[in-house]
Amino acid sequence: MDGEYRVERVKSGIPGLDELVNGGFPKNTTILVTGSTGTGKTTFGAQFIYKGAAEYGEPGVFVTLEERAQDLRRETKTFGWDFRKYEEEGLIAIIDGVSSTVGLPSEEKFVLEDRLNVENFLRYIYRVVKAINARRLVIDSVPSIAFRLREEAQIREVLLKLNTILLEMGVTSILTTEAPDPKAGKISRYGIEEYISRGLILLDFRERDVELKRYLLIRKMRETKHSMRKYPFEITNNGIVVYPSGEMY
Ligand SMILES: Nc1ncnc2c1ncn2[C@@H]1O[C@H](COP(=O)(O)OP(=O)(O)OP(=O)(O)O)[C@@H](O)[C@H]1O
Ligand SMILES: [Mg+2]
Structure with missing residues (x-):
């Protein structure tokens, strides 16, 4: 088959990345972003949602299971991103999946009350996606959904x-997960995330000097x-930038 068959693409919002994937992620797919701690997974997901709203007018939901919504807003402010603004416009919804788990009160609009029950968890996300008519979704992270399931x-x-x-929701999603040992070929926590996702991006470090x-x-x-x-x-200072013609030493 030649290049005539065209897949609709969703802009990643990450400078340099779209040109590596024929113009963007295939619409309606699930992309797994994997990497060890501090590699930039949360930033990647936040940028996808933020730029989606700010640059492309596409509503997005960010499900935060590792840090509170307020911490996410504060940290991403250092990139010059104002999540609040787009939340107020109804283009972004952050679902706080942390506060109730650690027993803290939450003043958030979207709070995941019962994380133990996976059915409820999925149902709630579904409801918020429909409520803002989201085209994009991020779940940060998969291991924190599954950590209670033995x-x-x-x-x-x-x-x-x-x-x-x-x-079924018709969203383009990013799921983040841990890569326990990418060099040994172990790129996701459970080894099954990579089979359900239609795209897999690994973030990593390499030592240079x-x-x-x-x-x-x-x-x-x-x-x-x-x-x-x-x-x-x-x-x-403006978030993630990929260098498509940069050399890896
Ligand atoms: N304003 C900034 N400018 C430059 N680099 C930054 C800035 N803010 C954060 N970083 C870098 O991003 C890293 C954190 O990235 P991020 O939180 O997205 O990683 P992560 O893969 O989600 O990590 P974790 O495993 O802790 O969830 C920091 O360790 C730091 O190196
Ligand atoms: Mg993170």
Whole structure:
């Protein structure tokens, strides 16, 4: 098949990235962003949602399961992003999935009260997505949904259910997860996230002299011709920037 068959694309909002994936993520897909701690997963997801609203007018939902909504807003302010503004305009909804778990009161509009019950969790996200007519969704992170589920089979079932619901909602989603040991080929926490996602992006560091350099690798992107090169990226004062013609040493 030649290039005539066209897939609708969703802009990532990350400078330099779209040109590596034929103009954007395939619409309505689930992309897994994996990496060890501090590699930029939360920033990646936040940028996808923020730029989606600010630059493309596309409503987005950010489900935060690792830090409180207020912490996310504060941290992303350092990139010059004003989440509040777009929340007030109804273009962004942040679902706070942390406060109730740690027993703190929350003044958030969207609060996940019962994280223990996965059915409720999925139903609530569905409701918020419909409420703002979201085109984009981020869940940060998958391990924090699954961390109470001890049995592998149960985790598998939840992730499959999540995937079905994401497809049905008609959103383009980013799920973040941990990469326990990318160099040994272990790129997701449960090893099953990568099968339910149609795209997989690895964020990592590489040592150069005495400095760690960030790089990004597109491991999989269905319906997309992409290279398997490692591309340098930086977290700048304006967020993530990828350098498509940059060299990895
Ligand atoms: N304003 C900024 N300018 C430059 N770099 C920044 C800025 N803010 C954060 N960073 C970098 O981003 C890193 C954090 O990225 P982020 O929180 O997205 O990573 P993560 O993969 O989600 O980590 P975790 O495993 O802790 O969830 C920081 O360690 C820092 O190096
Ligand atoms: Mg994070």
